[in-house]
Amino acid sequence: MQRTIVMLASVLTMPVMAADKIGDEQALHSIASQVSAARIEQDVRKLVSFGTRHTLSDTESDSRGIGAARRWIKSEFDKISAQCGGCLQVYFQSATIQGEKRIPNPVEVVSVIAVQKGLTDPSRYVVMSGDIDSRVSDVMDASSDAPGANDNASGLAGVLETARVLSQHKFHGSVVYAALAGEEQGLFGGKIMAEQAVKDGWRVKAVLNNDMIGNIAGINGVINNTTARLFSEGTRVVETPEQAHKRRFTGGEVDSPSRNLARYIDKIADSYIPNLDTMLVYRLDRFGRGGHHRPFNDAGFPAIRIMETNEHYDRQHQDLRSENGIVYGDTLDGVNFAYAAKLTALNAVSLASMAWAPSPPAKVEIKGAVQPSTTLSWAPAANTERDLVKGYKIYWRYTDQPQWQFSRYVGKVNSFTLENVVIDNYFFGVASVAENGLESPVVFPGAAGSFGD
Incomplete structure (x- = not known):
């Protein structure tokens, strides 16, 4: 993104969203x-x-x-x-x-x-x-x-x-x-x-x-x-x-x-x-x-x-x-x-x-060593959030890239296999998706990326 000097005044007169509505x-x-x-x-x-x-x-x-x-x-x-x-x-x-x-x-x-x-x-x-x-x-x-x-x-x-x-x-x-x-x-x-x-x-x-x-x-x-x-x-x-x-x-x-x-x-x-x-x-x-x-x-x-x-x-x-x-x-x-x-x-x-958005997925795991495809799994949403969660989205990127490049919405499941996506070539993660379309942060598999239960 080109970085230029632009001064912006705050907009002070926007209507406030009704407090009883859940955002989008x-x-x-x-x-x-x-x-x-x-x-x-x-x-x-x-x-x-x-x-x-x-x-x-x-x-x-x-x-x-x-x-x-x-x-x-x-x-x-x-x-x-x-x-x-x-x-x-x-x-x-x-x-x-x-x-x-x-x-x-x-x-x-x-x-x-x-x-x-x-x-x-x-x-x-x-x-x-x-x-x-x-x-x-x-x-x-x-x-x-x-x-x-x-x-x-x-x-x-x-x-x-x-x-x-x-x-x-x-x-x-x-x-x-x-x-x-x-x-x-x-x-x-x-x-x-x-x-x-x-x-x-x-x-x-x-x-x-x-x-x-x-x-x-x-x-x-x-x-x-x-x-x-x-x-x-x-x-x-x-x-x-x-x-x-x-x-x-x-x-x-x-x-x-x-x-x-x-x-x-x-x-x-x-x-x-x-x-x-x-x-x-x-x-x-x-x-x-x-x-x-x-x-x-x-x-x-x-x-x-x-x-x-x-x-x-x-x-x-x-x-x-x-x-x-x-x-x-x-x-x-x-x-x-x-x-x-x-x-x-x-x-x-x-x-x-x-x-x-829902809480980030818990207990995200991954497998696929010496296989042509990669499988991710995660724990079901907690009881307090089951109605909030619409589904999950898997993200992946090349290992030298700073931001997630590819994604696939996989629905309300707790595991999914990316066919012919080799685990060795990418980093992977999973995000929770709400009914309103908002997402949690992406969770990298294992203890290294865990946001906690």
Whole structure:
């Protein structure tokens, strides 16, 4: 796709789909159009107004510091819930952290979580996250002004805006909007949430971590508002030695559930988000760096990072200052709100599509060694989803290709043989298809590609 600089204003006047209808492709187009750059700008400006949102900053003030910021975020989620008849469960999620390099003394790390429960499969979750906290050059400086306009008020504003849009709809699976704390001090909000999700038995099928989604002017001189990056790990970090041994002979190095989640969102961008080309980056995160999706990967959940393509390092983790004619600091003038809205729309449509679609197939297996044909099989849909599932679609691609190339809808069966398609020459996967035509992410066979039961 040709990459050009095109500024698009958000459409603010599209009709909202009736909340009692279950979505389809047209509903996804409508959701994309409902995301408002103006509302995102308002939220970013409000978050910046707290002066600093450093994890170790003031928690008592009503106007400055991390405490004031998180209370405002909760109040916004509460307002959104009130407008949809109490459709969100909004709560603080916290733990006391101490003895860490960046949190040496006891500090309560407090995130704000809003859960929109699904109608038919409420234990299945898709999550969108953004970070509350901000910082300057010294990661331990909790008092200096740290606006954090792009890093990461932009991502957090995207979470709030997505909640506003999607709360007007009902879904089969549950949708979670997470404002996570403690990212700059060690990814603690994500660790706390991931650990709790495991304890509570959440079947997390996707985590979309949004960290810096508002900058279009890179330090490399490139100005571009038509691309975004999707970072995803290649193999599951929780893989056992036995699973790794099997993967060596069957493949799967580039087909973890996180990687196929990224492919799914790349396809969503092509289908529903005008003038946005997503770049699949085959790495957990930027070179040697990290983000709040990693704790979810560590817990075995599919999780990726969505962010701008061109970073400007003078505007990240910097004291507010001017030196040698260069202005440093993460301020409002570094955020392009129309671009942030575009990436927010990508999240909103992706979450809606997955929550309206069935769960990804479980227990996908494959056989066909030393045979002319390839057979795939998978478990029947759970009782809660049998009426939702119309059937299944098999995908395959050449082993050197980044995106699925070929597909065949095979109906409501639990195994299918692709005649004269040799297993050695392709990678394969299976997706669930709903009655409304929406699909789950593709599942690569075996433990390497499993999204969980």
